[in-house]
Amino acid sequence: MTxxxxxxxxxxKLAWLCIAVLLSTCSxxxxxxxxxxxxPDRAYCVGTGNLYATTPGINNGKPVCxxxxxxxxxxHAFFTGNCTGSTSxxxxxxxxxxxALDIADAxxxxxxxxxxxxxxxxxxxxxxxxxFPDGTSVDLRSLSRVVYSNGxxxxxxxxxxxxxxxxxxxxxxxxxxxxxPYNGYDPMTGNGLYDANAWYYGAYAxxxxx
Amino acid sequence: xxxxxxxxxxxxxxxxxxxxxxxxxxxxxxxQTTENSAKNLTSYxxxxxxxxxxxxxxxxxxxxxxxxKTTMGKVDLVNKKGWWGSNLTDEETGDVLTWEGYFINxxxxxxxxxxxxxxxxxxxxxxxxxYNEIPGQVNLIKYSNMKIVxxxxxxxxxxxxxTGSPIPSIYSGMTGLQLLAAYFPSPFALPDKLKNGTxxxxxxxxxxxxxxxxxxxxxxNDSTLRRLDINSSLTVTPKILNISSPDFKIMxxxxxxxxxxxxxxPAKILLPKDAQNASTSRMIGANWRWALFGSIxx
Numbered sequence: 339m340t341x342x343x344x345x346x347x348x349x350x351k352l353a354w355l356c357i358a359v360l361l362s363t364c365s366x367x368x369x370x371x372x373x374x375x376x377x378p379d380r381a382y383c384v385g386t387g388n389l390y391a392t393t394p395g396i397n398n399g400k401p402v403c404x405x406x407x408x409x410x411x412x413x414h415a416f417f418t419g420n421c422t423g424s425t426s427x428x429x430x431x432x433x434x435x436x437x438a439l440d441i442a443d444a445x446x447x448x449x450x451x452x453x454x455x456x457x458x459x460x461x462x463x464x465x466x467x468x469x470f471p472d473g474t475s476v477d478l479r480s481l482s483r484v485v486y487s488n489g490x491x492x493x494x495x496x497x498x499x500x501x502x503x504x505x506x507x508x509x510x511x512x513x514x515x516x517x518x519p520y521n522g523y524d525p526m527t528g529n530g531l532y533d534a535n536a537w538y539y540g541a542y543a544x545x546x547x548x
Numbered sequence: 549x550x551x552x553x554x555x556x557x558x559x560x561x562x563x564x565x566x567x568x569x570x571x572x573x574x575x576x577x578x579x580q581t582t583e584n585s586a587k588n589l590t591s592y593x594x595x596x597x598x599x600x601x602x603x604x605x606x607x608x609x610x611x612x613x614x615x616x617k618t619t620m621g622k623v624d625l626v627n628k629k630g631w632w633g634s635n636l637t638d639e640e641t642g643d644v645l646t647w648e649g650y651f652i653n654x655x656x657x658x659x660x661x662x663x664x665x666x667x668x669x670x671x672x673x674x675x676x677x678x679y680n681e682i683p684g685q686v687n688l689i690k691y692s693n694m695k696i697v698x699x700x701x702x703x704x705x706x707x708x709x710x711t712g713s714p715i716p717s718i719y720s721g722m723t724g725l726q727l728l729a730a731y732f733p734s735p736f737a738l739p740d741k742l743k744n745g746t747x748x749x750x751x752x753x754x755x756x757x758x759x760x761x762x763x764x765x766x767x768x769n770d771s772t773l774r775r776l777d778i779n780s781s782l783t784v785t786p787k788i789l790n791i792s793s794p795d796f797k798i799m800x801x802x803x804x805x806x807x808x809x810x811x812x813x814p815a816k817i818l819l820p821k822d823a824q825n826a827s828t829s830r831m832i833g834a835n836w837r838w839a840l841f842g843s844i845x846x
Contacts (some may be wrong), residue, residue, distance in 0.1 A: 456720055459684030461778055461804045462725035465718050477717045
């Protein structure tokens with residue numbers, strides 16, 4: 339084994355709180371690019387019940403504090419009171435898709451179609467399936483009706499806000515916003531293509547989940 | 549003479565198809581009885597060992613990260629209690645990270661190193677379900693393409709040994725998680741296509757460059773799941789991911805083995821006194837029992 343992954347015992351108690359986030363500060367040390375000096379930021383973030391995360395793709399690689407619902411703030415801005423979860427200035431699109439709301443909605447859709455939700459344990463946690471009466475199954479998350487304001491063919495929301503159709507049918511205006519089916523798949527009718535990238539949302543949801 | 553040969557061939561085909569059909573019937577029956585037994589559990593204990601290896605390489609670097617994790621657990625479904633404790637060891641430094649989880653009297657507590665955290669539990673049934681992991685493991689078997697490969701004797705008891713691989717919806721879920729976990733400590737940046745959701749895994753060769761195998765031992769006596777091994781390997785390159793990037797290679801392997809014991813025996817689960825002093829109460833957090841390899845380090 340090569341490479342130095344040990345970030346020091348004084349940090350060890352806090353370092354592993356990064357578990358459900360996208361990248362730990364440890365990996366930045368691996369790259370030799372960033373020295374973690376954000377102890378108070380991290381302590382305050384974690385101490386207020388949130389998740390502390392650092393990943394190159396968000397906030398220019400600077401630490402963020404991630405809140406329930408997956409909104410986030412720059413960790414230092416949160417510590418200094420210049421940002422709150424509800425006014426997250428940099429709402430990452432890929433952090434939004436799979437919240438508890440999505441899971442609840444997907445479960446409802448599964449049951450509406452006669453399916454049953456089954457938890458399957460894996461070395462990486464649960465994978466939830468919707469198993470239909472004919473024995474076929476899909477990743478539960480592919481059944482979420484939560485769509486994006488501009489979610490055409492995998493597009494991500496430009497404003498970080500997602501919308502759920504009020505009647506479960508895509509293409510109907512909701513709050514004045516015209517929704518588009520995600521990847522053309524309508525989970526209510528089963529028409530269209532099943533989203534083959536459901537694993538991706540499941541994966542990110544797991545990484546970001548409570 | 550010729551017709552005799554044809555007759556013999558037909559009989560042989562018939563016998564082979566009958567054997568295959570019987571095998572199929574048996575595995576379906578075994579899955580069913582195992583599922584039933586999982587529904588009727590009262591208490592059990594388990595021990596799990598898992599090792600993970602991540603290798604990163606390109607023209608100029610080679611990094612390897614090896615970790616070993618052990619987990620013990622107790623589940624008492626009658627009294628609605630559960631406990632798990634894990635150690636994660638960095639095999640290079642020898643550093644060990646420990647953490648525990650307790651579910652007692654409708655409350656959940658985590659011990660992170662020496663610090664206790666109490667969690668606000670809103671759905672006790674769901675939490676208990678998370679501690680009671682056998683049904684989920686049995687589901688993994690149920691929704692996998694398995695076959696009986698033989699009988700084995702362990703500690704005087706007979707077990708069916710079954711092996712196989714998960715169905716695509718589970719397979720892709722696991723592979724996706726393994727891929728993301730491999731990127732946690734990676735010196736290579738997460739591809740934009742992965743970040744923005746445009747990576748089309750079905751059109752890449754990622755699935756062809758991964759392998760997940762399962763092996764389970766099921767008691768002949770009472771159909772309980774006694775052991776489950778999951779071995780998973782994955783190789784990632786820009787070509788496999790169908791992305792434009794300077795060349796690199798990530799190899800990830802995980803081998804996990806879980807043994808279940810003490811079915812129906814009293815499970816002693818006591819909350820340590822210092823847990824009562826847990827100062828922090830929070831709604832969210834990570835389930836460290838299922839920590840992604842690579843995402844945390846001692």
